[in-house]
Amino acid sequence: MHPILNDIRLVAFDLDGTLVDSVPDLAAAVDAALADLGLAPRGEPRVRDWVGNGSLRLMARALESAQDREPDEALLARAHQGFLAHYGRAPSARTRLYPGVREALEGLQARGVNLALVTNKPSAFIAPILEAFGLHGRFALCLGGDSLASKKPDPAPLLHVAAQCDIPPSACLMVGDSRHDIEAGRAAGFRTLAVPYGYNHGVPVTLSHPDGTVESLAELV
Numbered sequence: 001m002h003p004i005l006n007d008i009r010l011v012a013f014d015l016d017g018t019l020v021d022s023v024p025d026l027a028a029a030v031d032a033a034l035a036d037l038g039l040a041p042r043g044e045p046r047v048r049d050w051v052g053n054g055s056l057r058l059m060a061r062a063l064e065s066a067q068d069r070e071p072d073e074a075l076l077a078r079a080h081q082g083f084l085a086h087y088g089r090a091p092s093a094r095t096r097l098y099p100g101v102r103e104a105l106e107g108l109q110a111r112g113v114n115l116a117l118v119t120n121k122p123s124a125f126i127a128p129i130l131e132a133f134g135l136h137g138r139f140a141l142c143l144g145g146d147s148l149a150s151k152k153p154d155p156a157p158l159l160h161v162a163a164q165c166d167i168p169p170s171a172c173l174m175v176g177d178s179r180h181d182i183e184a185g186r187a188a189g190f191r192t193l194a195v196p197y198g199y200n201h202g203v204p205v206t207l208s209h210p211d212g213t214v215e216s217l218a219e220l221v
């Protein structure tokens with residue numbers, strides 16, 4: 001086992017950019033929502049840098065880029081509804097599990113470590129995506145960006161999963177691809193581990209000073 005796991009009894013994983021490369025489906029839904037409004041597509045490379053603060057912020061960034069100005073609130077609400085509808089129709093069609101994810105989850109569970117999922121994605125999409133990869137049963141608890149009053153980088157969702165599993169934060173590890181994951185983990189009193197292959201607004205996640213970094217989650221086990 002990776003040394004960062006010493007005395008760790010709960011591992012909370014981020015979803016987008018950590019377990020799954022979901023940008024192809026996110027970008028398709030963003031572009032379809034923009035097309036409904038007569039706006040030009042933004043494409044995967046841009047969307048990649050906009051993921052991580054939930055779907056409303058994603059759509060706000062896309063609209064701002066498409067219109068070259070701050071989005072009007074009513075238009076943003078329409079665009080967001082469009083995004084949710086399009087994404088809901090195909091949340092995993094082109095989404096891929098990153099290498100090492102299945103082995104890591106299986107290996108940790110086999111060693112009696114509790115697993116949780118804490119994403120800023122709307123919670124309605126969590127189960128369909130995990131089910132598409134046969135991973136739904138792996139997690140004791142899954143929280144989305146709309147599950148509680150606040151989302152990452154606020155520590156509340158992490159403190160919630162630790163409390164629900166009755167494990168002190170000092171025995172918990174947050175694994176994620178973005179500064180929001182590392183900041184939330186640190187603020188919650190969790191140990192933090194970063195993966196460099198995901199989405200972090202175009203800058204290296206190591207700038208957030210995680211306690212550790214792995215190139216693949218397979219290194220955990």
Ligand SMILES: O=C(O)COP(=O)(O)O
Nearest residue numbers: 016052053054119120121
């Ligand atoms: O911003 C999102 O919708 C997804 O973010 P996540 O990286 O927390 O899963």
Ligand SMILES: [Mg+2]
Nearest residue numbers: 014016017177
């Ligand atoms: Mg992420």
